[in-house]
Amino acid sequence: MKRREFLKRSxxxxxxxxxLSGVPISAMTESTNLAALTNAGSLSDRCLVLVFLDGGxxxxxxxxxxxxxxxxxxxxxxxxxxxxxxxxxxxxxxxxLKLNGLDDTGLHSTMEKFQTLFGEDKLGFVRNVGYxxxxxxxxxxxxxxxxxxSSNEFVTSGWFGRYLSSNHPSFPDGYPNSNYPDPxxxxxxxxxxxxxxxxxxxxxxxxxxxxxxxxxxEGGNNTPDTPYGHExxxxxxxxxxxxxxxxxxxxxxxxxxxxxIEYPGYKLADQLKIVAQLIAGGVKSKIFVVRIGGFDTHxxxxxxxxxxxxxxxxxxxxxxxxxxxxxxxxxxxxxxxxVLTMTYSEFGRRVFQNKSYGTDHGEAAPMxxxxxxxxxxxxxxxxxxxxxxxxxxxxxxxxVYGSVLMDWFGVDEVTIKSILYENFQYIPILTGTQxxxxxxxxxxxxxxTYPNPFNKILNIDIENAEGHTYxxxxxxxxxxxxxxxxxxxxxxxxxxxxxxxxxxxxxYFILLENNGKRFGxxxxxxx
Numbered sequence: 010m011k012r013r014e015f016l017k018r019s020x021x022x023x024x025x026x027x028x029l030s031g032v033p034i035s036a037m038t039e040s041t042n043l044a045a046l047t048n049a050g051s052l053s054d055r056c057l058v059l060v061f062l063d064g065g066x067x068x069x070x071x072x073x074x075x076x077x078x079x080x081x082x083x084x085x086x087x088x089x090x091x092x093x094x095x096x097x098x099x100x101x102x103x104x105x106l107k108l109n110g111l112d113d114t115g116l117h118s119t120m121e122k123f124q125t126l127f128g129e130d131k132l133g134f135v136r137n138v139g140y141x142x143x144x145x146x147x148x149x150x151x152x153x154x155x156x157x158x159s160s161n162e163f164v165t166s167g168w169f170g171r172y173l174s175s176n177h178p179s180f181p182d183g184y185p186n187s188n189y190p191d192p193x194x195x196x197x198x199x200x201x202x203x204x205x206x207x208x209x210x211x212x213x214x215x216x217x218x219x220x221x222x223x224x225x226x227e228g229g230n231n232t233p234d235t236p237y238g239h240e241x242x243x244x245x246x247x248x249x250x251x252x253x254x255x256x257x258x259x260x261x262x263x264x265x266x267x268x269x270i271e272y273p274g275y276k277l278a279d280q281l282k283i284v285a286q287l288i289a290g291g292v293k294s295k296i297f298v299v300r301i302g303g304f305d306t307h308x309x310x311x312x313x314x315x316x317x318x319x320x321x322x323x324x325x326x327x328x329x330x331x332x333x334x335x336x337x338x339x340x341x342x343x344x345x346x347x348v349l350t351m352t353y354s355e356f357g358r359r360v361f362q363n364k365s366y367g368t369d370h371g372e373a374a375p376m377x378x379x380x381x382x383x384x385x386x387x388x389x390x391x392x393x394x395x396x397x398x399x400x401x402x403x404x405x406x407x408x409v410y411g412s413v414l415m416d417w418f419g420v421d422e423v424t425i426k427s428i429l430y431e432n433f434q435y436i437p438i439l440t441g442t443q444x445x446x447x448x449x450x451x452x453x454x455x456x457x458t459y460p461n462p463f464n465k466i467l468n469i470d471i472e473n474a475e476g477h478t479y480x481x482x483x484x485x486x487x488x489x490x491x492x493x494x495x496x497x498x499x500x501x502x503x504x505x506x507x508x509x510x511x512x513x514x515x516x517y518f519i520l521l522e523n524n525g526k527r528f529g530x531x532x533x534x535x536x
Contacts, residue, residue, distance in 0.1 A: 054347050055295075055347050055348075055349070055417060055418065056288060056294055056295055056296065056297060056347060056348055056349075057295065057296050057297070057348075057349050057350075057351060057413065057417065057418075058281075058284060058297045058298075058299065058335075058348060058349070058350040058351070059296065059297065059298045059299070059351055059352075059353065060277070060299055060300075060301065060328075060332070060350060060351065060352040060353070061298065061299070061300045061301070061352075061353060061354070062301060062304050062324075062328070062352055062353065062354035063151075063300055063301065063302040063303070063304060063354070063355075064147065064302060064303060064304030064305035064306070064354070064355075065147065065304050065305055065354055065355055065356045065357060065358060065370055065371070065374075066304045066324075066354040066357065066358070066374055067098075067304075067306060067310065067321060067357065067358040067368050067374075068136075068357045068358070068373075068374035068375045068400070069081065069095070069357075069358070069360065069394075069400075070098060070099070070100070070117055070310075070321055070325075071116070071117055071120075071325060071375065072114060072115075072116065072134060072136065072375045073099075073100075073105050073114065073115045073116065073117065074113065074114060074391050074394070075102070075105060075112070075113055075114060075115050076112070076113035076114075077391065077393070077394050078099065078102050078105075080094060080393075080394050080395055081094045081095050081096075081099050081360075081394060082094065082095075082096045082099055083096065084096045092361075092396070093361060093362070094360060094361060094362070094394070095360065095361065095362040095368070096362075097311065097313075097316065097362055097366055098310060098311050098316055098362050098366070098368070099316055100117065100118050100316045100317050101316075101317070104118040104317060105117075105118065106118060106120060106121060106123075106124045107124075108124065108127050108128075109127060109128045111387065114387065117321075117322065117325045118317055118322075119317075119322050119323075119325045119326035119329065120325050120326070120328075120329040121329065122329040122330050122332070122333030123328075123329045123332075123333070123377070125333065126332075126333060126336065126379060127385075130381070130383070130385045131336065131379055131380065131381055131383060132377060132378070132379055132383065133377070133378045133379075133380075133383030133384050133385060133386075133387075133388070133438060134375050134376065134377050134378065134387060134388070134389075135375065135376050135378075135388040135389050135404055135409060135436060135438060136373075136375045136387070136388065136389030136390065136391060136403065136404075137373040137374075137375070137389045137390075137391065137400060137401070137402055137403035137404060138353075138373055138374060138375065138376045138389075138402065138403075138404050138405075138406050138409055139356065139357075139372050139373035139374070139401070139402030139404075139405070139406065140153065140159065140160060140402055140405055140406055140407070141159065141160065141402070141405075142159075142160045142161065143160060143356060143372045143373075143402070144160050145356060145370040145371075145372075147305065147355060150355040150356050151203075151355045152164075152203065153355075154353060154355055154406060155203045156203070157407055157410065157428075157429050157430070185253055185254065185257075257292075258287065258292065260290070261286075261287050261290030261291050261292045262283070262286055262287060262290055263290070264289075264290035264291060265285070265286035265287060265288070265289035265290030265291075266286070266289070266290075267286075268282065268285065268286070268338050268341065268342070269341065270334055270337050270338040270341060271334070272331070272334045272335075272338075273327070273330045273331060273334060275327040275330070275331050276301070276327075277299060277300075277301040277327055277328065277331040277332075278327070278330070278331035278334055278335070280299040280300070281299060281331055281332070281334070281335035281338075282334075282335070282338065284297045284299065284335070285335060285338040285339050285342065285344070288339070288342075288344055288347070288348065289342045289344060295418075301324065301327060301328060301331075303320060303324055304321075304324060304354060306320055306321055306358070306367045306368060307363065307365060307367045307368070307369060308363075308365035308366060308367040309365070309366055309367060310366060310367040310368055311366055312366075313366055319366070328352070332350060332379060335350070336350070336379055345380075345381055346381060346382075348380070349378065349379070349380045349382070349413070349417050349439070350378065350379040350380065351376065351377070351378050351379075351413065352376055352377045352378075353376050353406070354374055356370060356371055356372055356373075356374060357371040357372060357373055357374030357375075357400060358370065358371040358374075359371040359398050359399060360394055360397060360398050360399070360400065361398050371399050371400060372399045372400055372401055372402060373400045373401060373402040373403065374400075375389075376406075376409060378438055378439070380439065382416075382439045382440060382441055382442050383438065383439060383440070384437050384438055384439060384440045384529055384530070384531070386530060386531040387531070388404070388436060388437070388438065388516070388531060389403050389404060389516070390403075390515070390516055404434075404436060405430065405432070405434070407429045407430035407433065408430060408432075408433050408434045408435070408436055409436060409438065410429055410430075411425040411426075411429050411430060411433045411435075412435055412436040412437070412438050412439075413438060413439070414429075415435065415527070416437075416438065416439040416440075416442045416527055417439060417442060422435070434483075434488075435483075435520070436518075437518050437520060437527075437528075437529020437530065437531065438529075439529075440455075440527075440528050440529055440530070441455065441526070441528055442526075442527070455471055455472050455473070455521060455523070455528045456469065456470070456471055456519050456521055456528055456529070456530040457469070457470040457471075457530075458470075458519060458530055458532050461532045461533060462532070462533040462534065462535040463509060463532060463533075463534060463535075464510075464534075464535065464536060465508065465509065465510040466506055466507070466508060466509070466510075467506070467507045467509050467532060468504070468505075468506055469493070469504070469505040469506070469507060469519060470502055470503070470504050470505075471502070471503050471505070471521055471523075472501070472502050472503075473498055473500060473501070473503060473521070473523045474500045474523055474524055475497075475498070475499050475500035476497060476498070476500075476523065476524040477496070477497050477498075477522075477523070477524060478494055478495075478496065478497070478498045478503075478521070478522070478523050478524075479492075479494065479495050479520075479521070479522040479523075480492075480493040480494045480495075480505065480519070480520070480521050480522075481493060481495075481519075481520050482507065482517055482518070482519055482520075483517065483518050483520060484515065484516075484517055484518075490512070490517065491507060493505050493507065509534055512534045513534070514533075514534050514535050514536060515533070515534055516531055516532075516533055517531065517532050517533070517534060518530070518531050518532075519531070519532060
């Protein structure tokens with residue numbers, strides 16, 4: 010084995026971590042390969058903020074199915090015909106926060122700020138996100154989400170790390186440089202993110218404070234030609250790298266400046282505050298990762314006798330208020346159209362409560378998206394909770410990732426299938442994002458459908474610019490239903506009628522592509 014390969018396998022490129030203003034966050038910046046992946050050449054200022062809900066979030070008490078409230082309140086007194094659900098966990102029905110335009114879905118009573126964002130068409134969600142044959146181990150399922158792998162694959166690299174490594178085979182030698190002055194991947198905290206783990210070496214650095222590197226740096230360049238010497242030299246390279254990157258982050262932090270937005274006193278809010286400051290200061294990162302823990306609510310998810318209080322209520326309040334303040338901050342800094350925020354958790358919780366006023370590990374759960382470009386129409390519908398104890402996945406998380414890459418960063422479908430998921434199915438999470446130009450734009454609704462829900466005939470109006478126009482209908486699994494138009498059209502409003510009388514009841518998507526811009530809308534077929 011070559012010396013460099015030995016060192017790469019022996020010593021991870023992480024130094025003693027440092028905290029920027031005392032707050033741990035993560036950021037992954039662009040490489041040439043990542044720039045191609047995310048179409049950064051045309052939209053280099055866009056970024057994605059990932060919010061990891063660590064522990065497995067209870068989706069049923071986050072996004073509450075009002076239409077099945079009575080089922081969830083069953084106490085088991087009816088025997089096998091009406092088994093126990095979660096009567097001790099459900100907040101009072103009159104305290105559920107209503108969502109504008111929805112009769113069947115509401116939010117936890119502590120999530121008023123999310124309710125506000127939804128009313129402003131800046132909060133969207135996809136229900137029932139997971140993967141086939143789910144693993145209910147925290148560590149294993151988190152690995153699956155971070156690596157973008159299936160449950161029967163054991164992939165040690167992260168889905169971003171693989172691509173960073175393929176384009177930077179000599180890393181860390183020669184970095185930073187004029188082409189890549191920022192970290193390829195950065196974790197401000199104790200460890201480098203697993204999402205940036207390459208096939209051989211972690212492509213990220215982890216830093217905590219500058220003083221940790223003094224002794225190593227003062228050792229000079231001469232090292233003995235021994236395994237210890239080789240490792241020491243590699244650590245010195247890592248130390249130099251992290252110090253130079255930290256200088257860049259400090260500069261960006263100062264340039265970003267303080268905010269006048271008053272963030273709540275939560276750890277998540279502290280992380281997001283730094284993210285906004287770094288973006289405003291010019292850090293050229295594509296991915297930021299922040300974390301909020303505590304979601305493993307096997308016990309005391311609610312306080313006995315008061316389901317509006319307890320661990321989960323506090324978590325929902327922290328999530329809602331922190332993300333709302335972050336959104337107000339980036340609006341004030343004129344960054345809102347550049348930032349998409351997405352939440353995810355390694356799994357959901359079971360439908361049945363346990364004996365400790367909590368819930369055990371489940372399967373699928375909802376994901377939230379915050380942006381002026383979110384599709385305001387809910388995606389996904391819960392199955393009947395009459396007898397099931399686990400909510401099976403309806404949307405594969407890799408299709409969610411891929412749809413965000415496609416509509417936010419302009420990645421083509423072939424690339425998405427090669428890096429993520431061969432069975433990728435597009436989900437219209439975003440609308441009006443115009444991924445083929447660097448010109449600013451405003452979100453607009455280009456598709457109008459009525460009636461919705463529909464029974465037989467669905468009327469579809471689109472507003473298109475002159476040029477090639479592609480309009481089709483797919484089902485909730487992405488299966489092609491009907492192609493309505495695929496040709497050049499004159500600009501203006503076009504009207505179409507679709508006979509859906511033979512379709513099964515359920516959720517369907519109307520997908521429009523016009524001169525490279527993609528738009529989507531959802532409709533419900535109901536007899």
